[in-house]
Amino acid sequence: MTMIDWKRALIERLRPLARHLPESLKRPLRAYADASGPKRAMSSFAMGEAEYADKIAAENAIFADQVEVHDLPAIFHYWSNAWLRPEMESFGFSNPDQFFAHYLERTHLELARPLRIASLGCGNCDTEVRVAGLLVERGVRDFVIECVDINDAMLERGRQLAAAAGLGAHIAPARGDFNRWQPARPYEAILANQSLHHVVNLEGLFAAIETALVPEGRFITSDMIGRNGHMRWPEAMELIHEYWRELPQGHRWNVQLKRHEELLEYWDCSNEGFEGIRAQDILPLLIDRFGFELFFAFGNLVDPFIDRSFGPHFDANGAWDRDFIDRIHRRDEAEMRAGVITPTHMLAVLRRRPYHGESRCRAGLEPDHCVRRVPS
Numbered sequence: 001m002t003m004i005d006w007k008r009a010l011i012e013r014l015r016p017l018a019r020h021l022p023e024s025l026k027r028p029l030r031a032y033a034d035a036s037g038p039k040r041a042m043s044s045f046a047m048g049e050a051e052y053a054d055k056i057a058a059e060n061a062i063f064a065d066q067v068e069v070h071d072l073p074a075i076f077h078y079w080s081n082a083w084l085r086p087e088m089e090s091f092g093f094s095n096p097d098q099f100f101a102h103y104l105e106r107t108h109l110e111l112a113r114p115l116r117i118a119s120l121g122c123g124n125c126d127t128e129v130r131v132a133g134l135l136v137e138r139g140v141r142d143f144v145i146e147c148v149d150i151n152d153a154m155l156e157r158g159r160q161l162a163a164a165a166g167l168g169a170h171i172a173p174a175r176g177d178f179n180r181w182q183p184a185r186p187y188e189a190i191l192a193n194q195s196l197h198h199v200v201n202l203e204g205l206f207a208a209i210e211t212a213l214v215p216e217g218r219f220i221t222s223d224m225i226g227r228n229g230h231m232r233w234p235e236a237m238e239l240i241h242e243y244w245r246e247l248p249q250g251h252r253w254n255v256q257l258k259r260h261e262e263l264l265e266y267w268d269c270s271n272e273g274f275e276g277i278r279a280q281d282i283l284p285l286l287i288d289r290f291g292f293e294l295f296f297a298f299g300n301l302v303d304p305f306i307d308r309s310f311g312p313h314f315d316a317n318g319a320w321d322r323d324f325i326d327r328i329h330r331r332d333e334a335e336m337r338a339g340v341i342t343p344t345h346m347l348a349v350l351r352r353r354p355y356h357g358e359s360r361c362r363a364g365l366e367p368d369h370c371v372r373r374v375p376s
Contacts, residue, residue, distance in 0.1 A: 073311035101134035115143035121195025122147035125158025132170040148176040183212035192221040198274040219350040226344030229268030230276040251313040291355025297343035337364040
């Protein structure tokens with residue numbers, strides 16, 4: 001084990017104890033840890049400036065021509081509508097777009113002033129444009145979403161998309177690297193939609209967000225919180241293989257990687273760009289720094305069966321396909337609540353500390369429960 005690995009393991013062991021310290025002690029400790037900023041985060045992954053520049057170039061190349069970034073196969077939409085949507089509706093929204101709009105509208109009503117919103121890692125700004133449309137429909141018109149991304153091609157698509165929707169006044173594309181983001185103004189809300197799992201310098205970004213939020217502001221995010229590179233932890237892979245053995249041979253063809261997988265194989269998708277590069281660190285770091293107004297965690301075993309690699313093989317209207325996905329979902333829920341596996345997705349609304357307001361989550365899936373513990 002290298003010195004870096006040893007330090008990271010020690011931090012993971014001490015983190016649960018540190019959470020019980022009073023905020024008056026935690027704040028100076030976090031400030032000390034933040035002092036080295038991006039350099040500390042980069043070094044923890046042995047990433048120098050040259051490697052970082054190479055990954056930035058790869059990331060830009062990957063997404064430059066991707067008009068549809070979040071497109072998913074039909075079986076995903078069957079699963080989400082059958083199982084997630086009813087639970088989301090008990091929290092006041094039906095899908096991620098409505099989730100963002102719901103809490104932005106709530107922020108506007110509570111603060112009773114124009115909203116300045118930052119969206120970090122916005123890509124094509126498609127989510128931001130849809131959310132802006134929902135806000136306008138709800139009567140919220142005095143807001144601007146500053147859409148921050150490092151990819152100029154995607155920002156230009158966002159600018160055109162907003163203009164075509166008649167929402168250009170509410171969308172302000174801004175080039176920026178969220179690994180080095182330094183806010184120039186305070187914000188009533190900060191959004192991160194499927195972008196945190198691309199961030200190397202999570203510590204620096206979370207410190208910047210905490211500083212940028214007004215005291216009553218909200219940090220609203222939808223993201224991935226599973227293993228780095230979106231790989232499976234061993235305990236989850238073992239359960240996935242149980243169901244994989246039921247798959248017809250044709251369903252085992254990986255559409256994205258163009259290979260047959262007799263059993264699902266490990267693949268670290270962070271090797272080229274930043275996809276999932278520190279996904280497993282997101283939740284522990286959020287717990288350390290923020291208070292949770294909402295935490296909605298879900299999904300693990302079902303992921304590879306409904307994603308872009310294998311999901312296209314499933315018939316969303318087929319009886320066998322639906323029953324198969326339903327069985328996996330029920331197993332997912334049971335194993336997550338039992339603490340055998342941990343969720344890979346979250347919707348979260350975070351507040352600056354000290355926060356003494358309501359805190360809502362799915363029963364048995366509180367933030368601390370959903371952090372995978374380092375084996376003893």
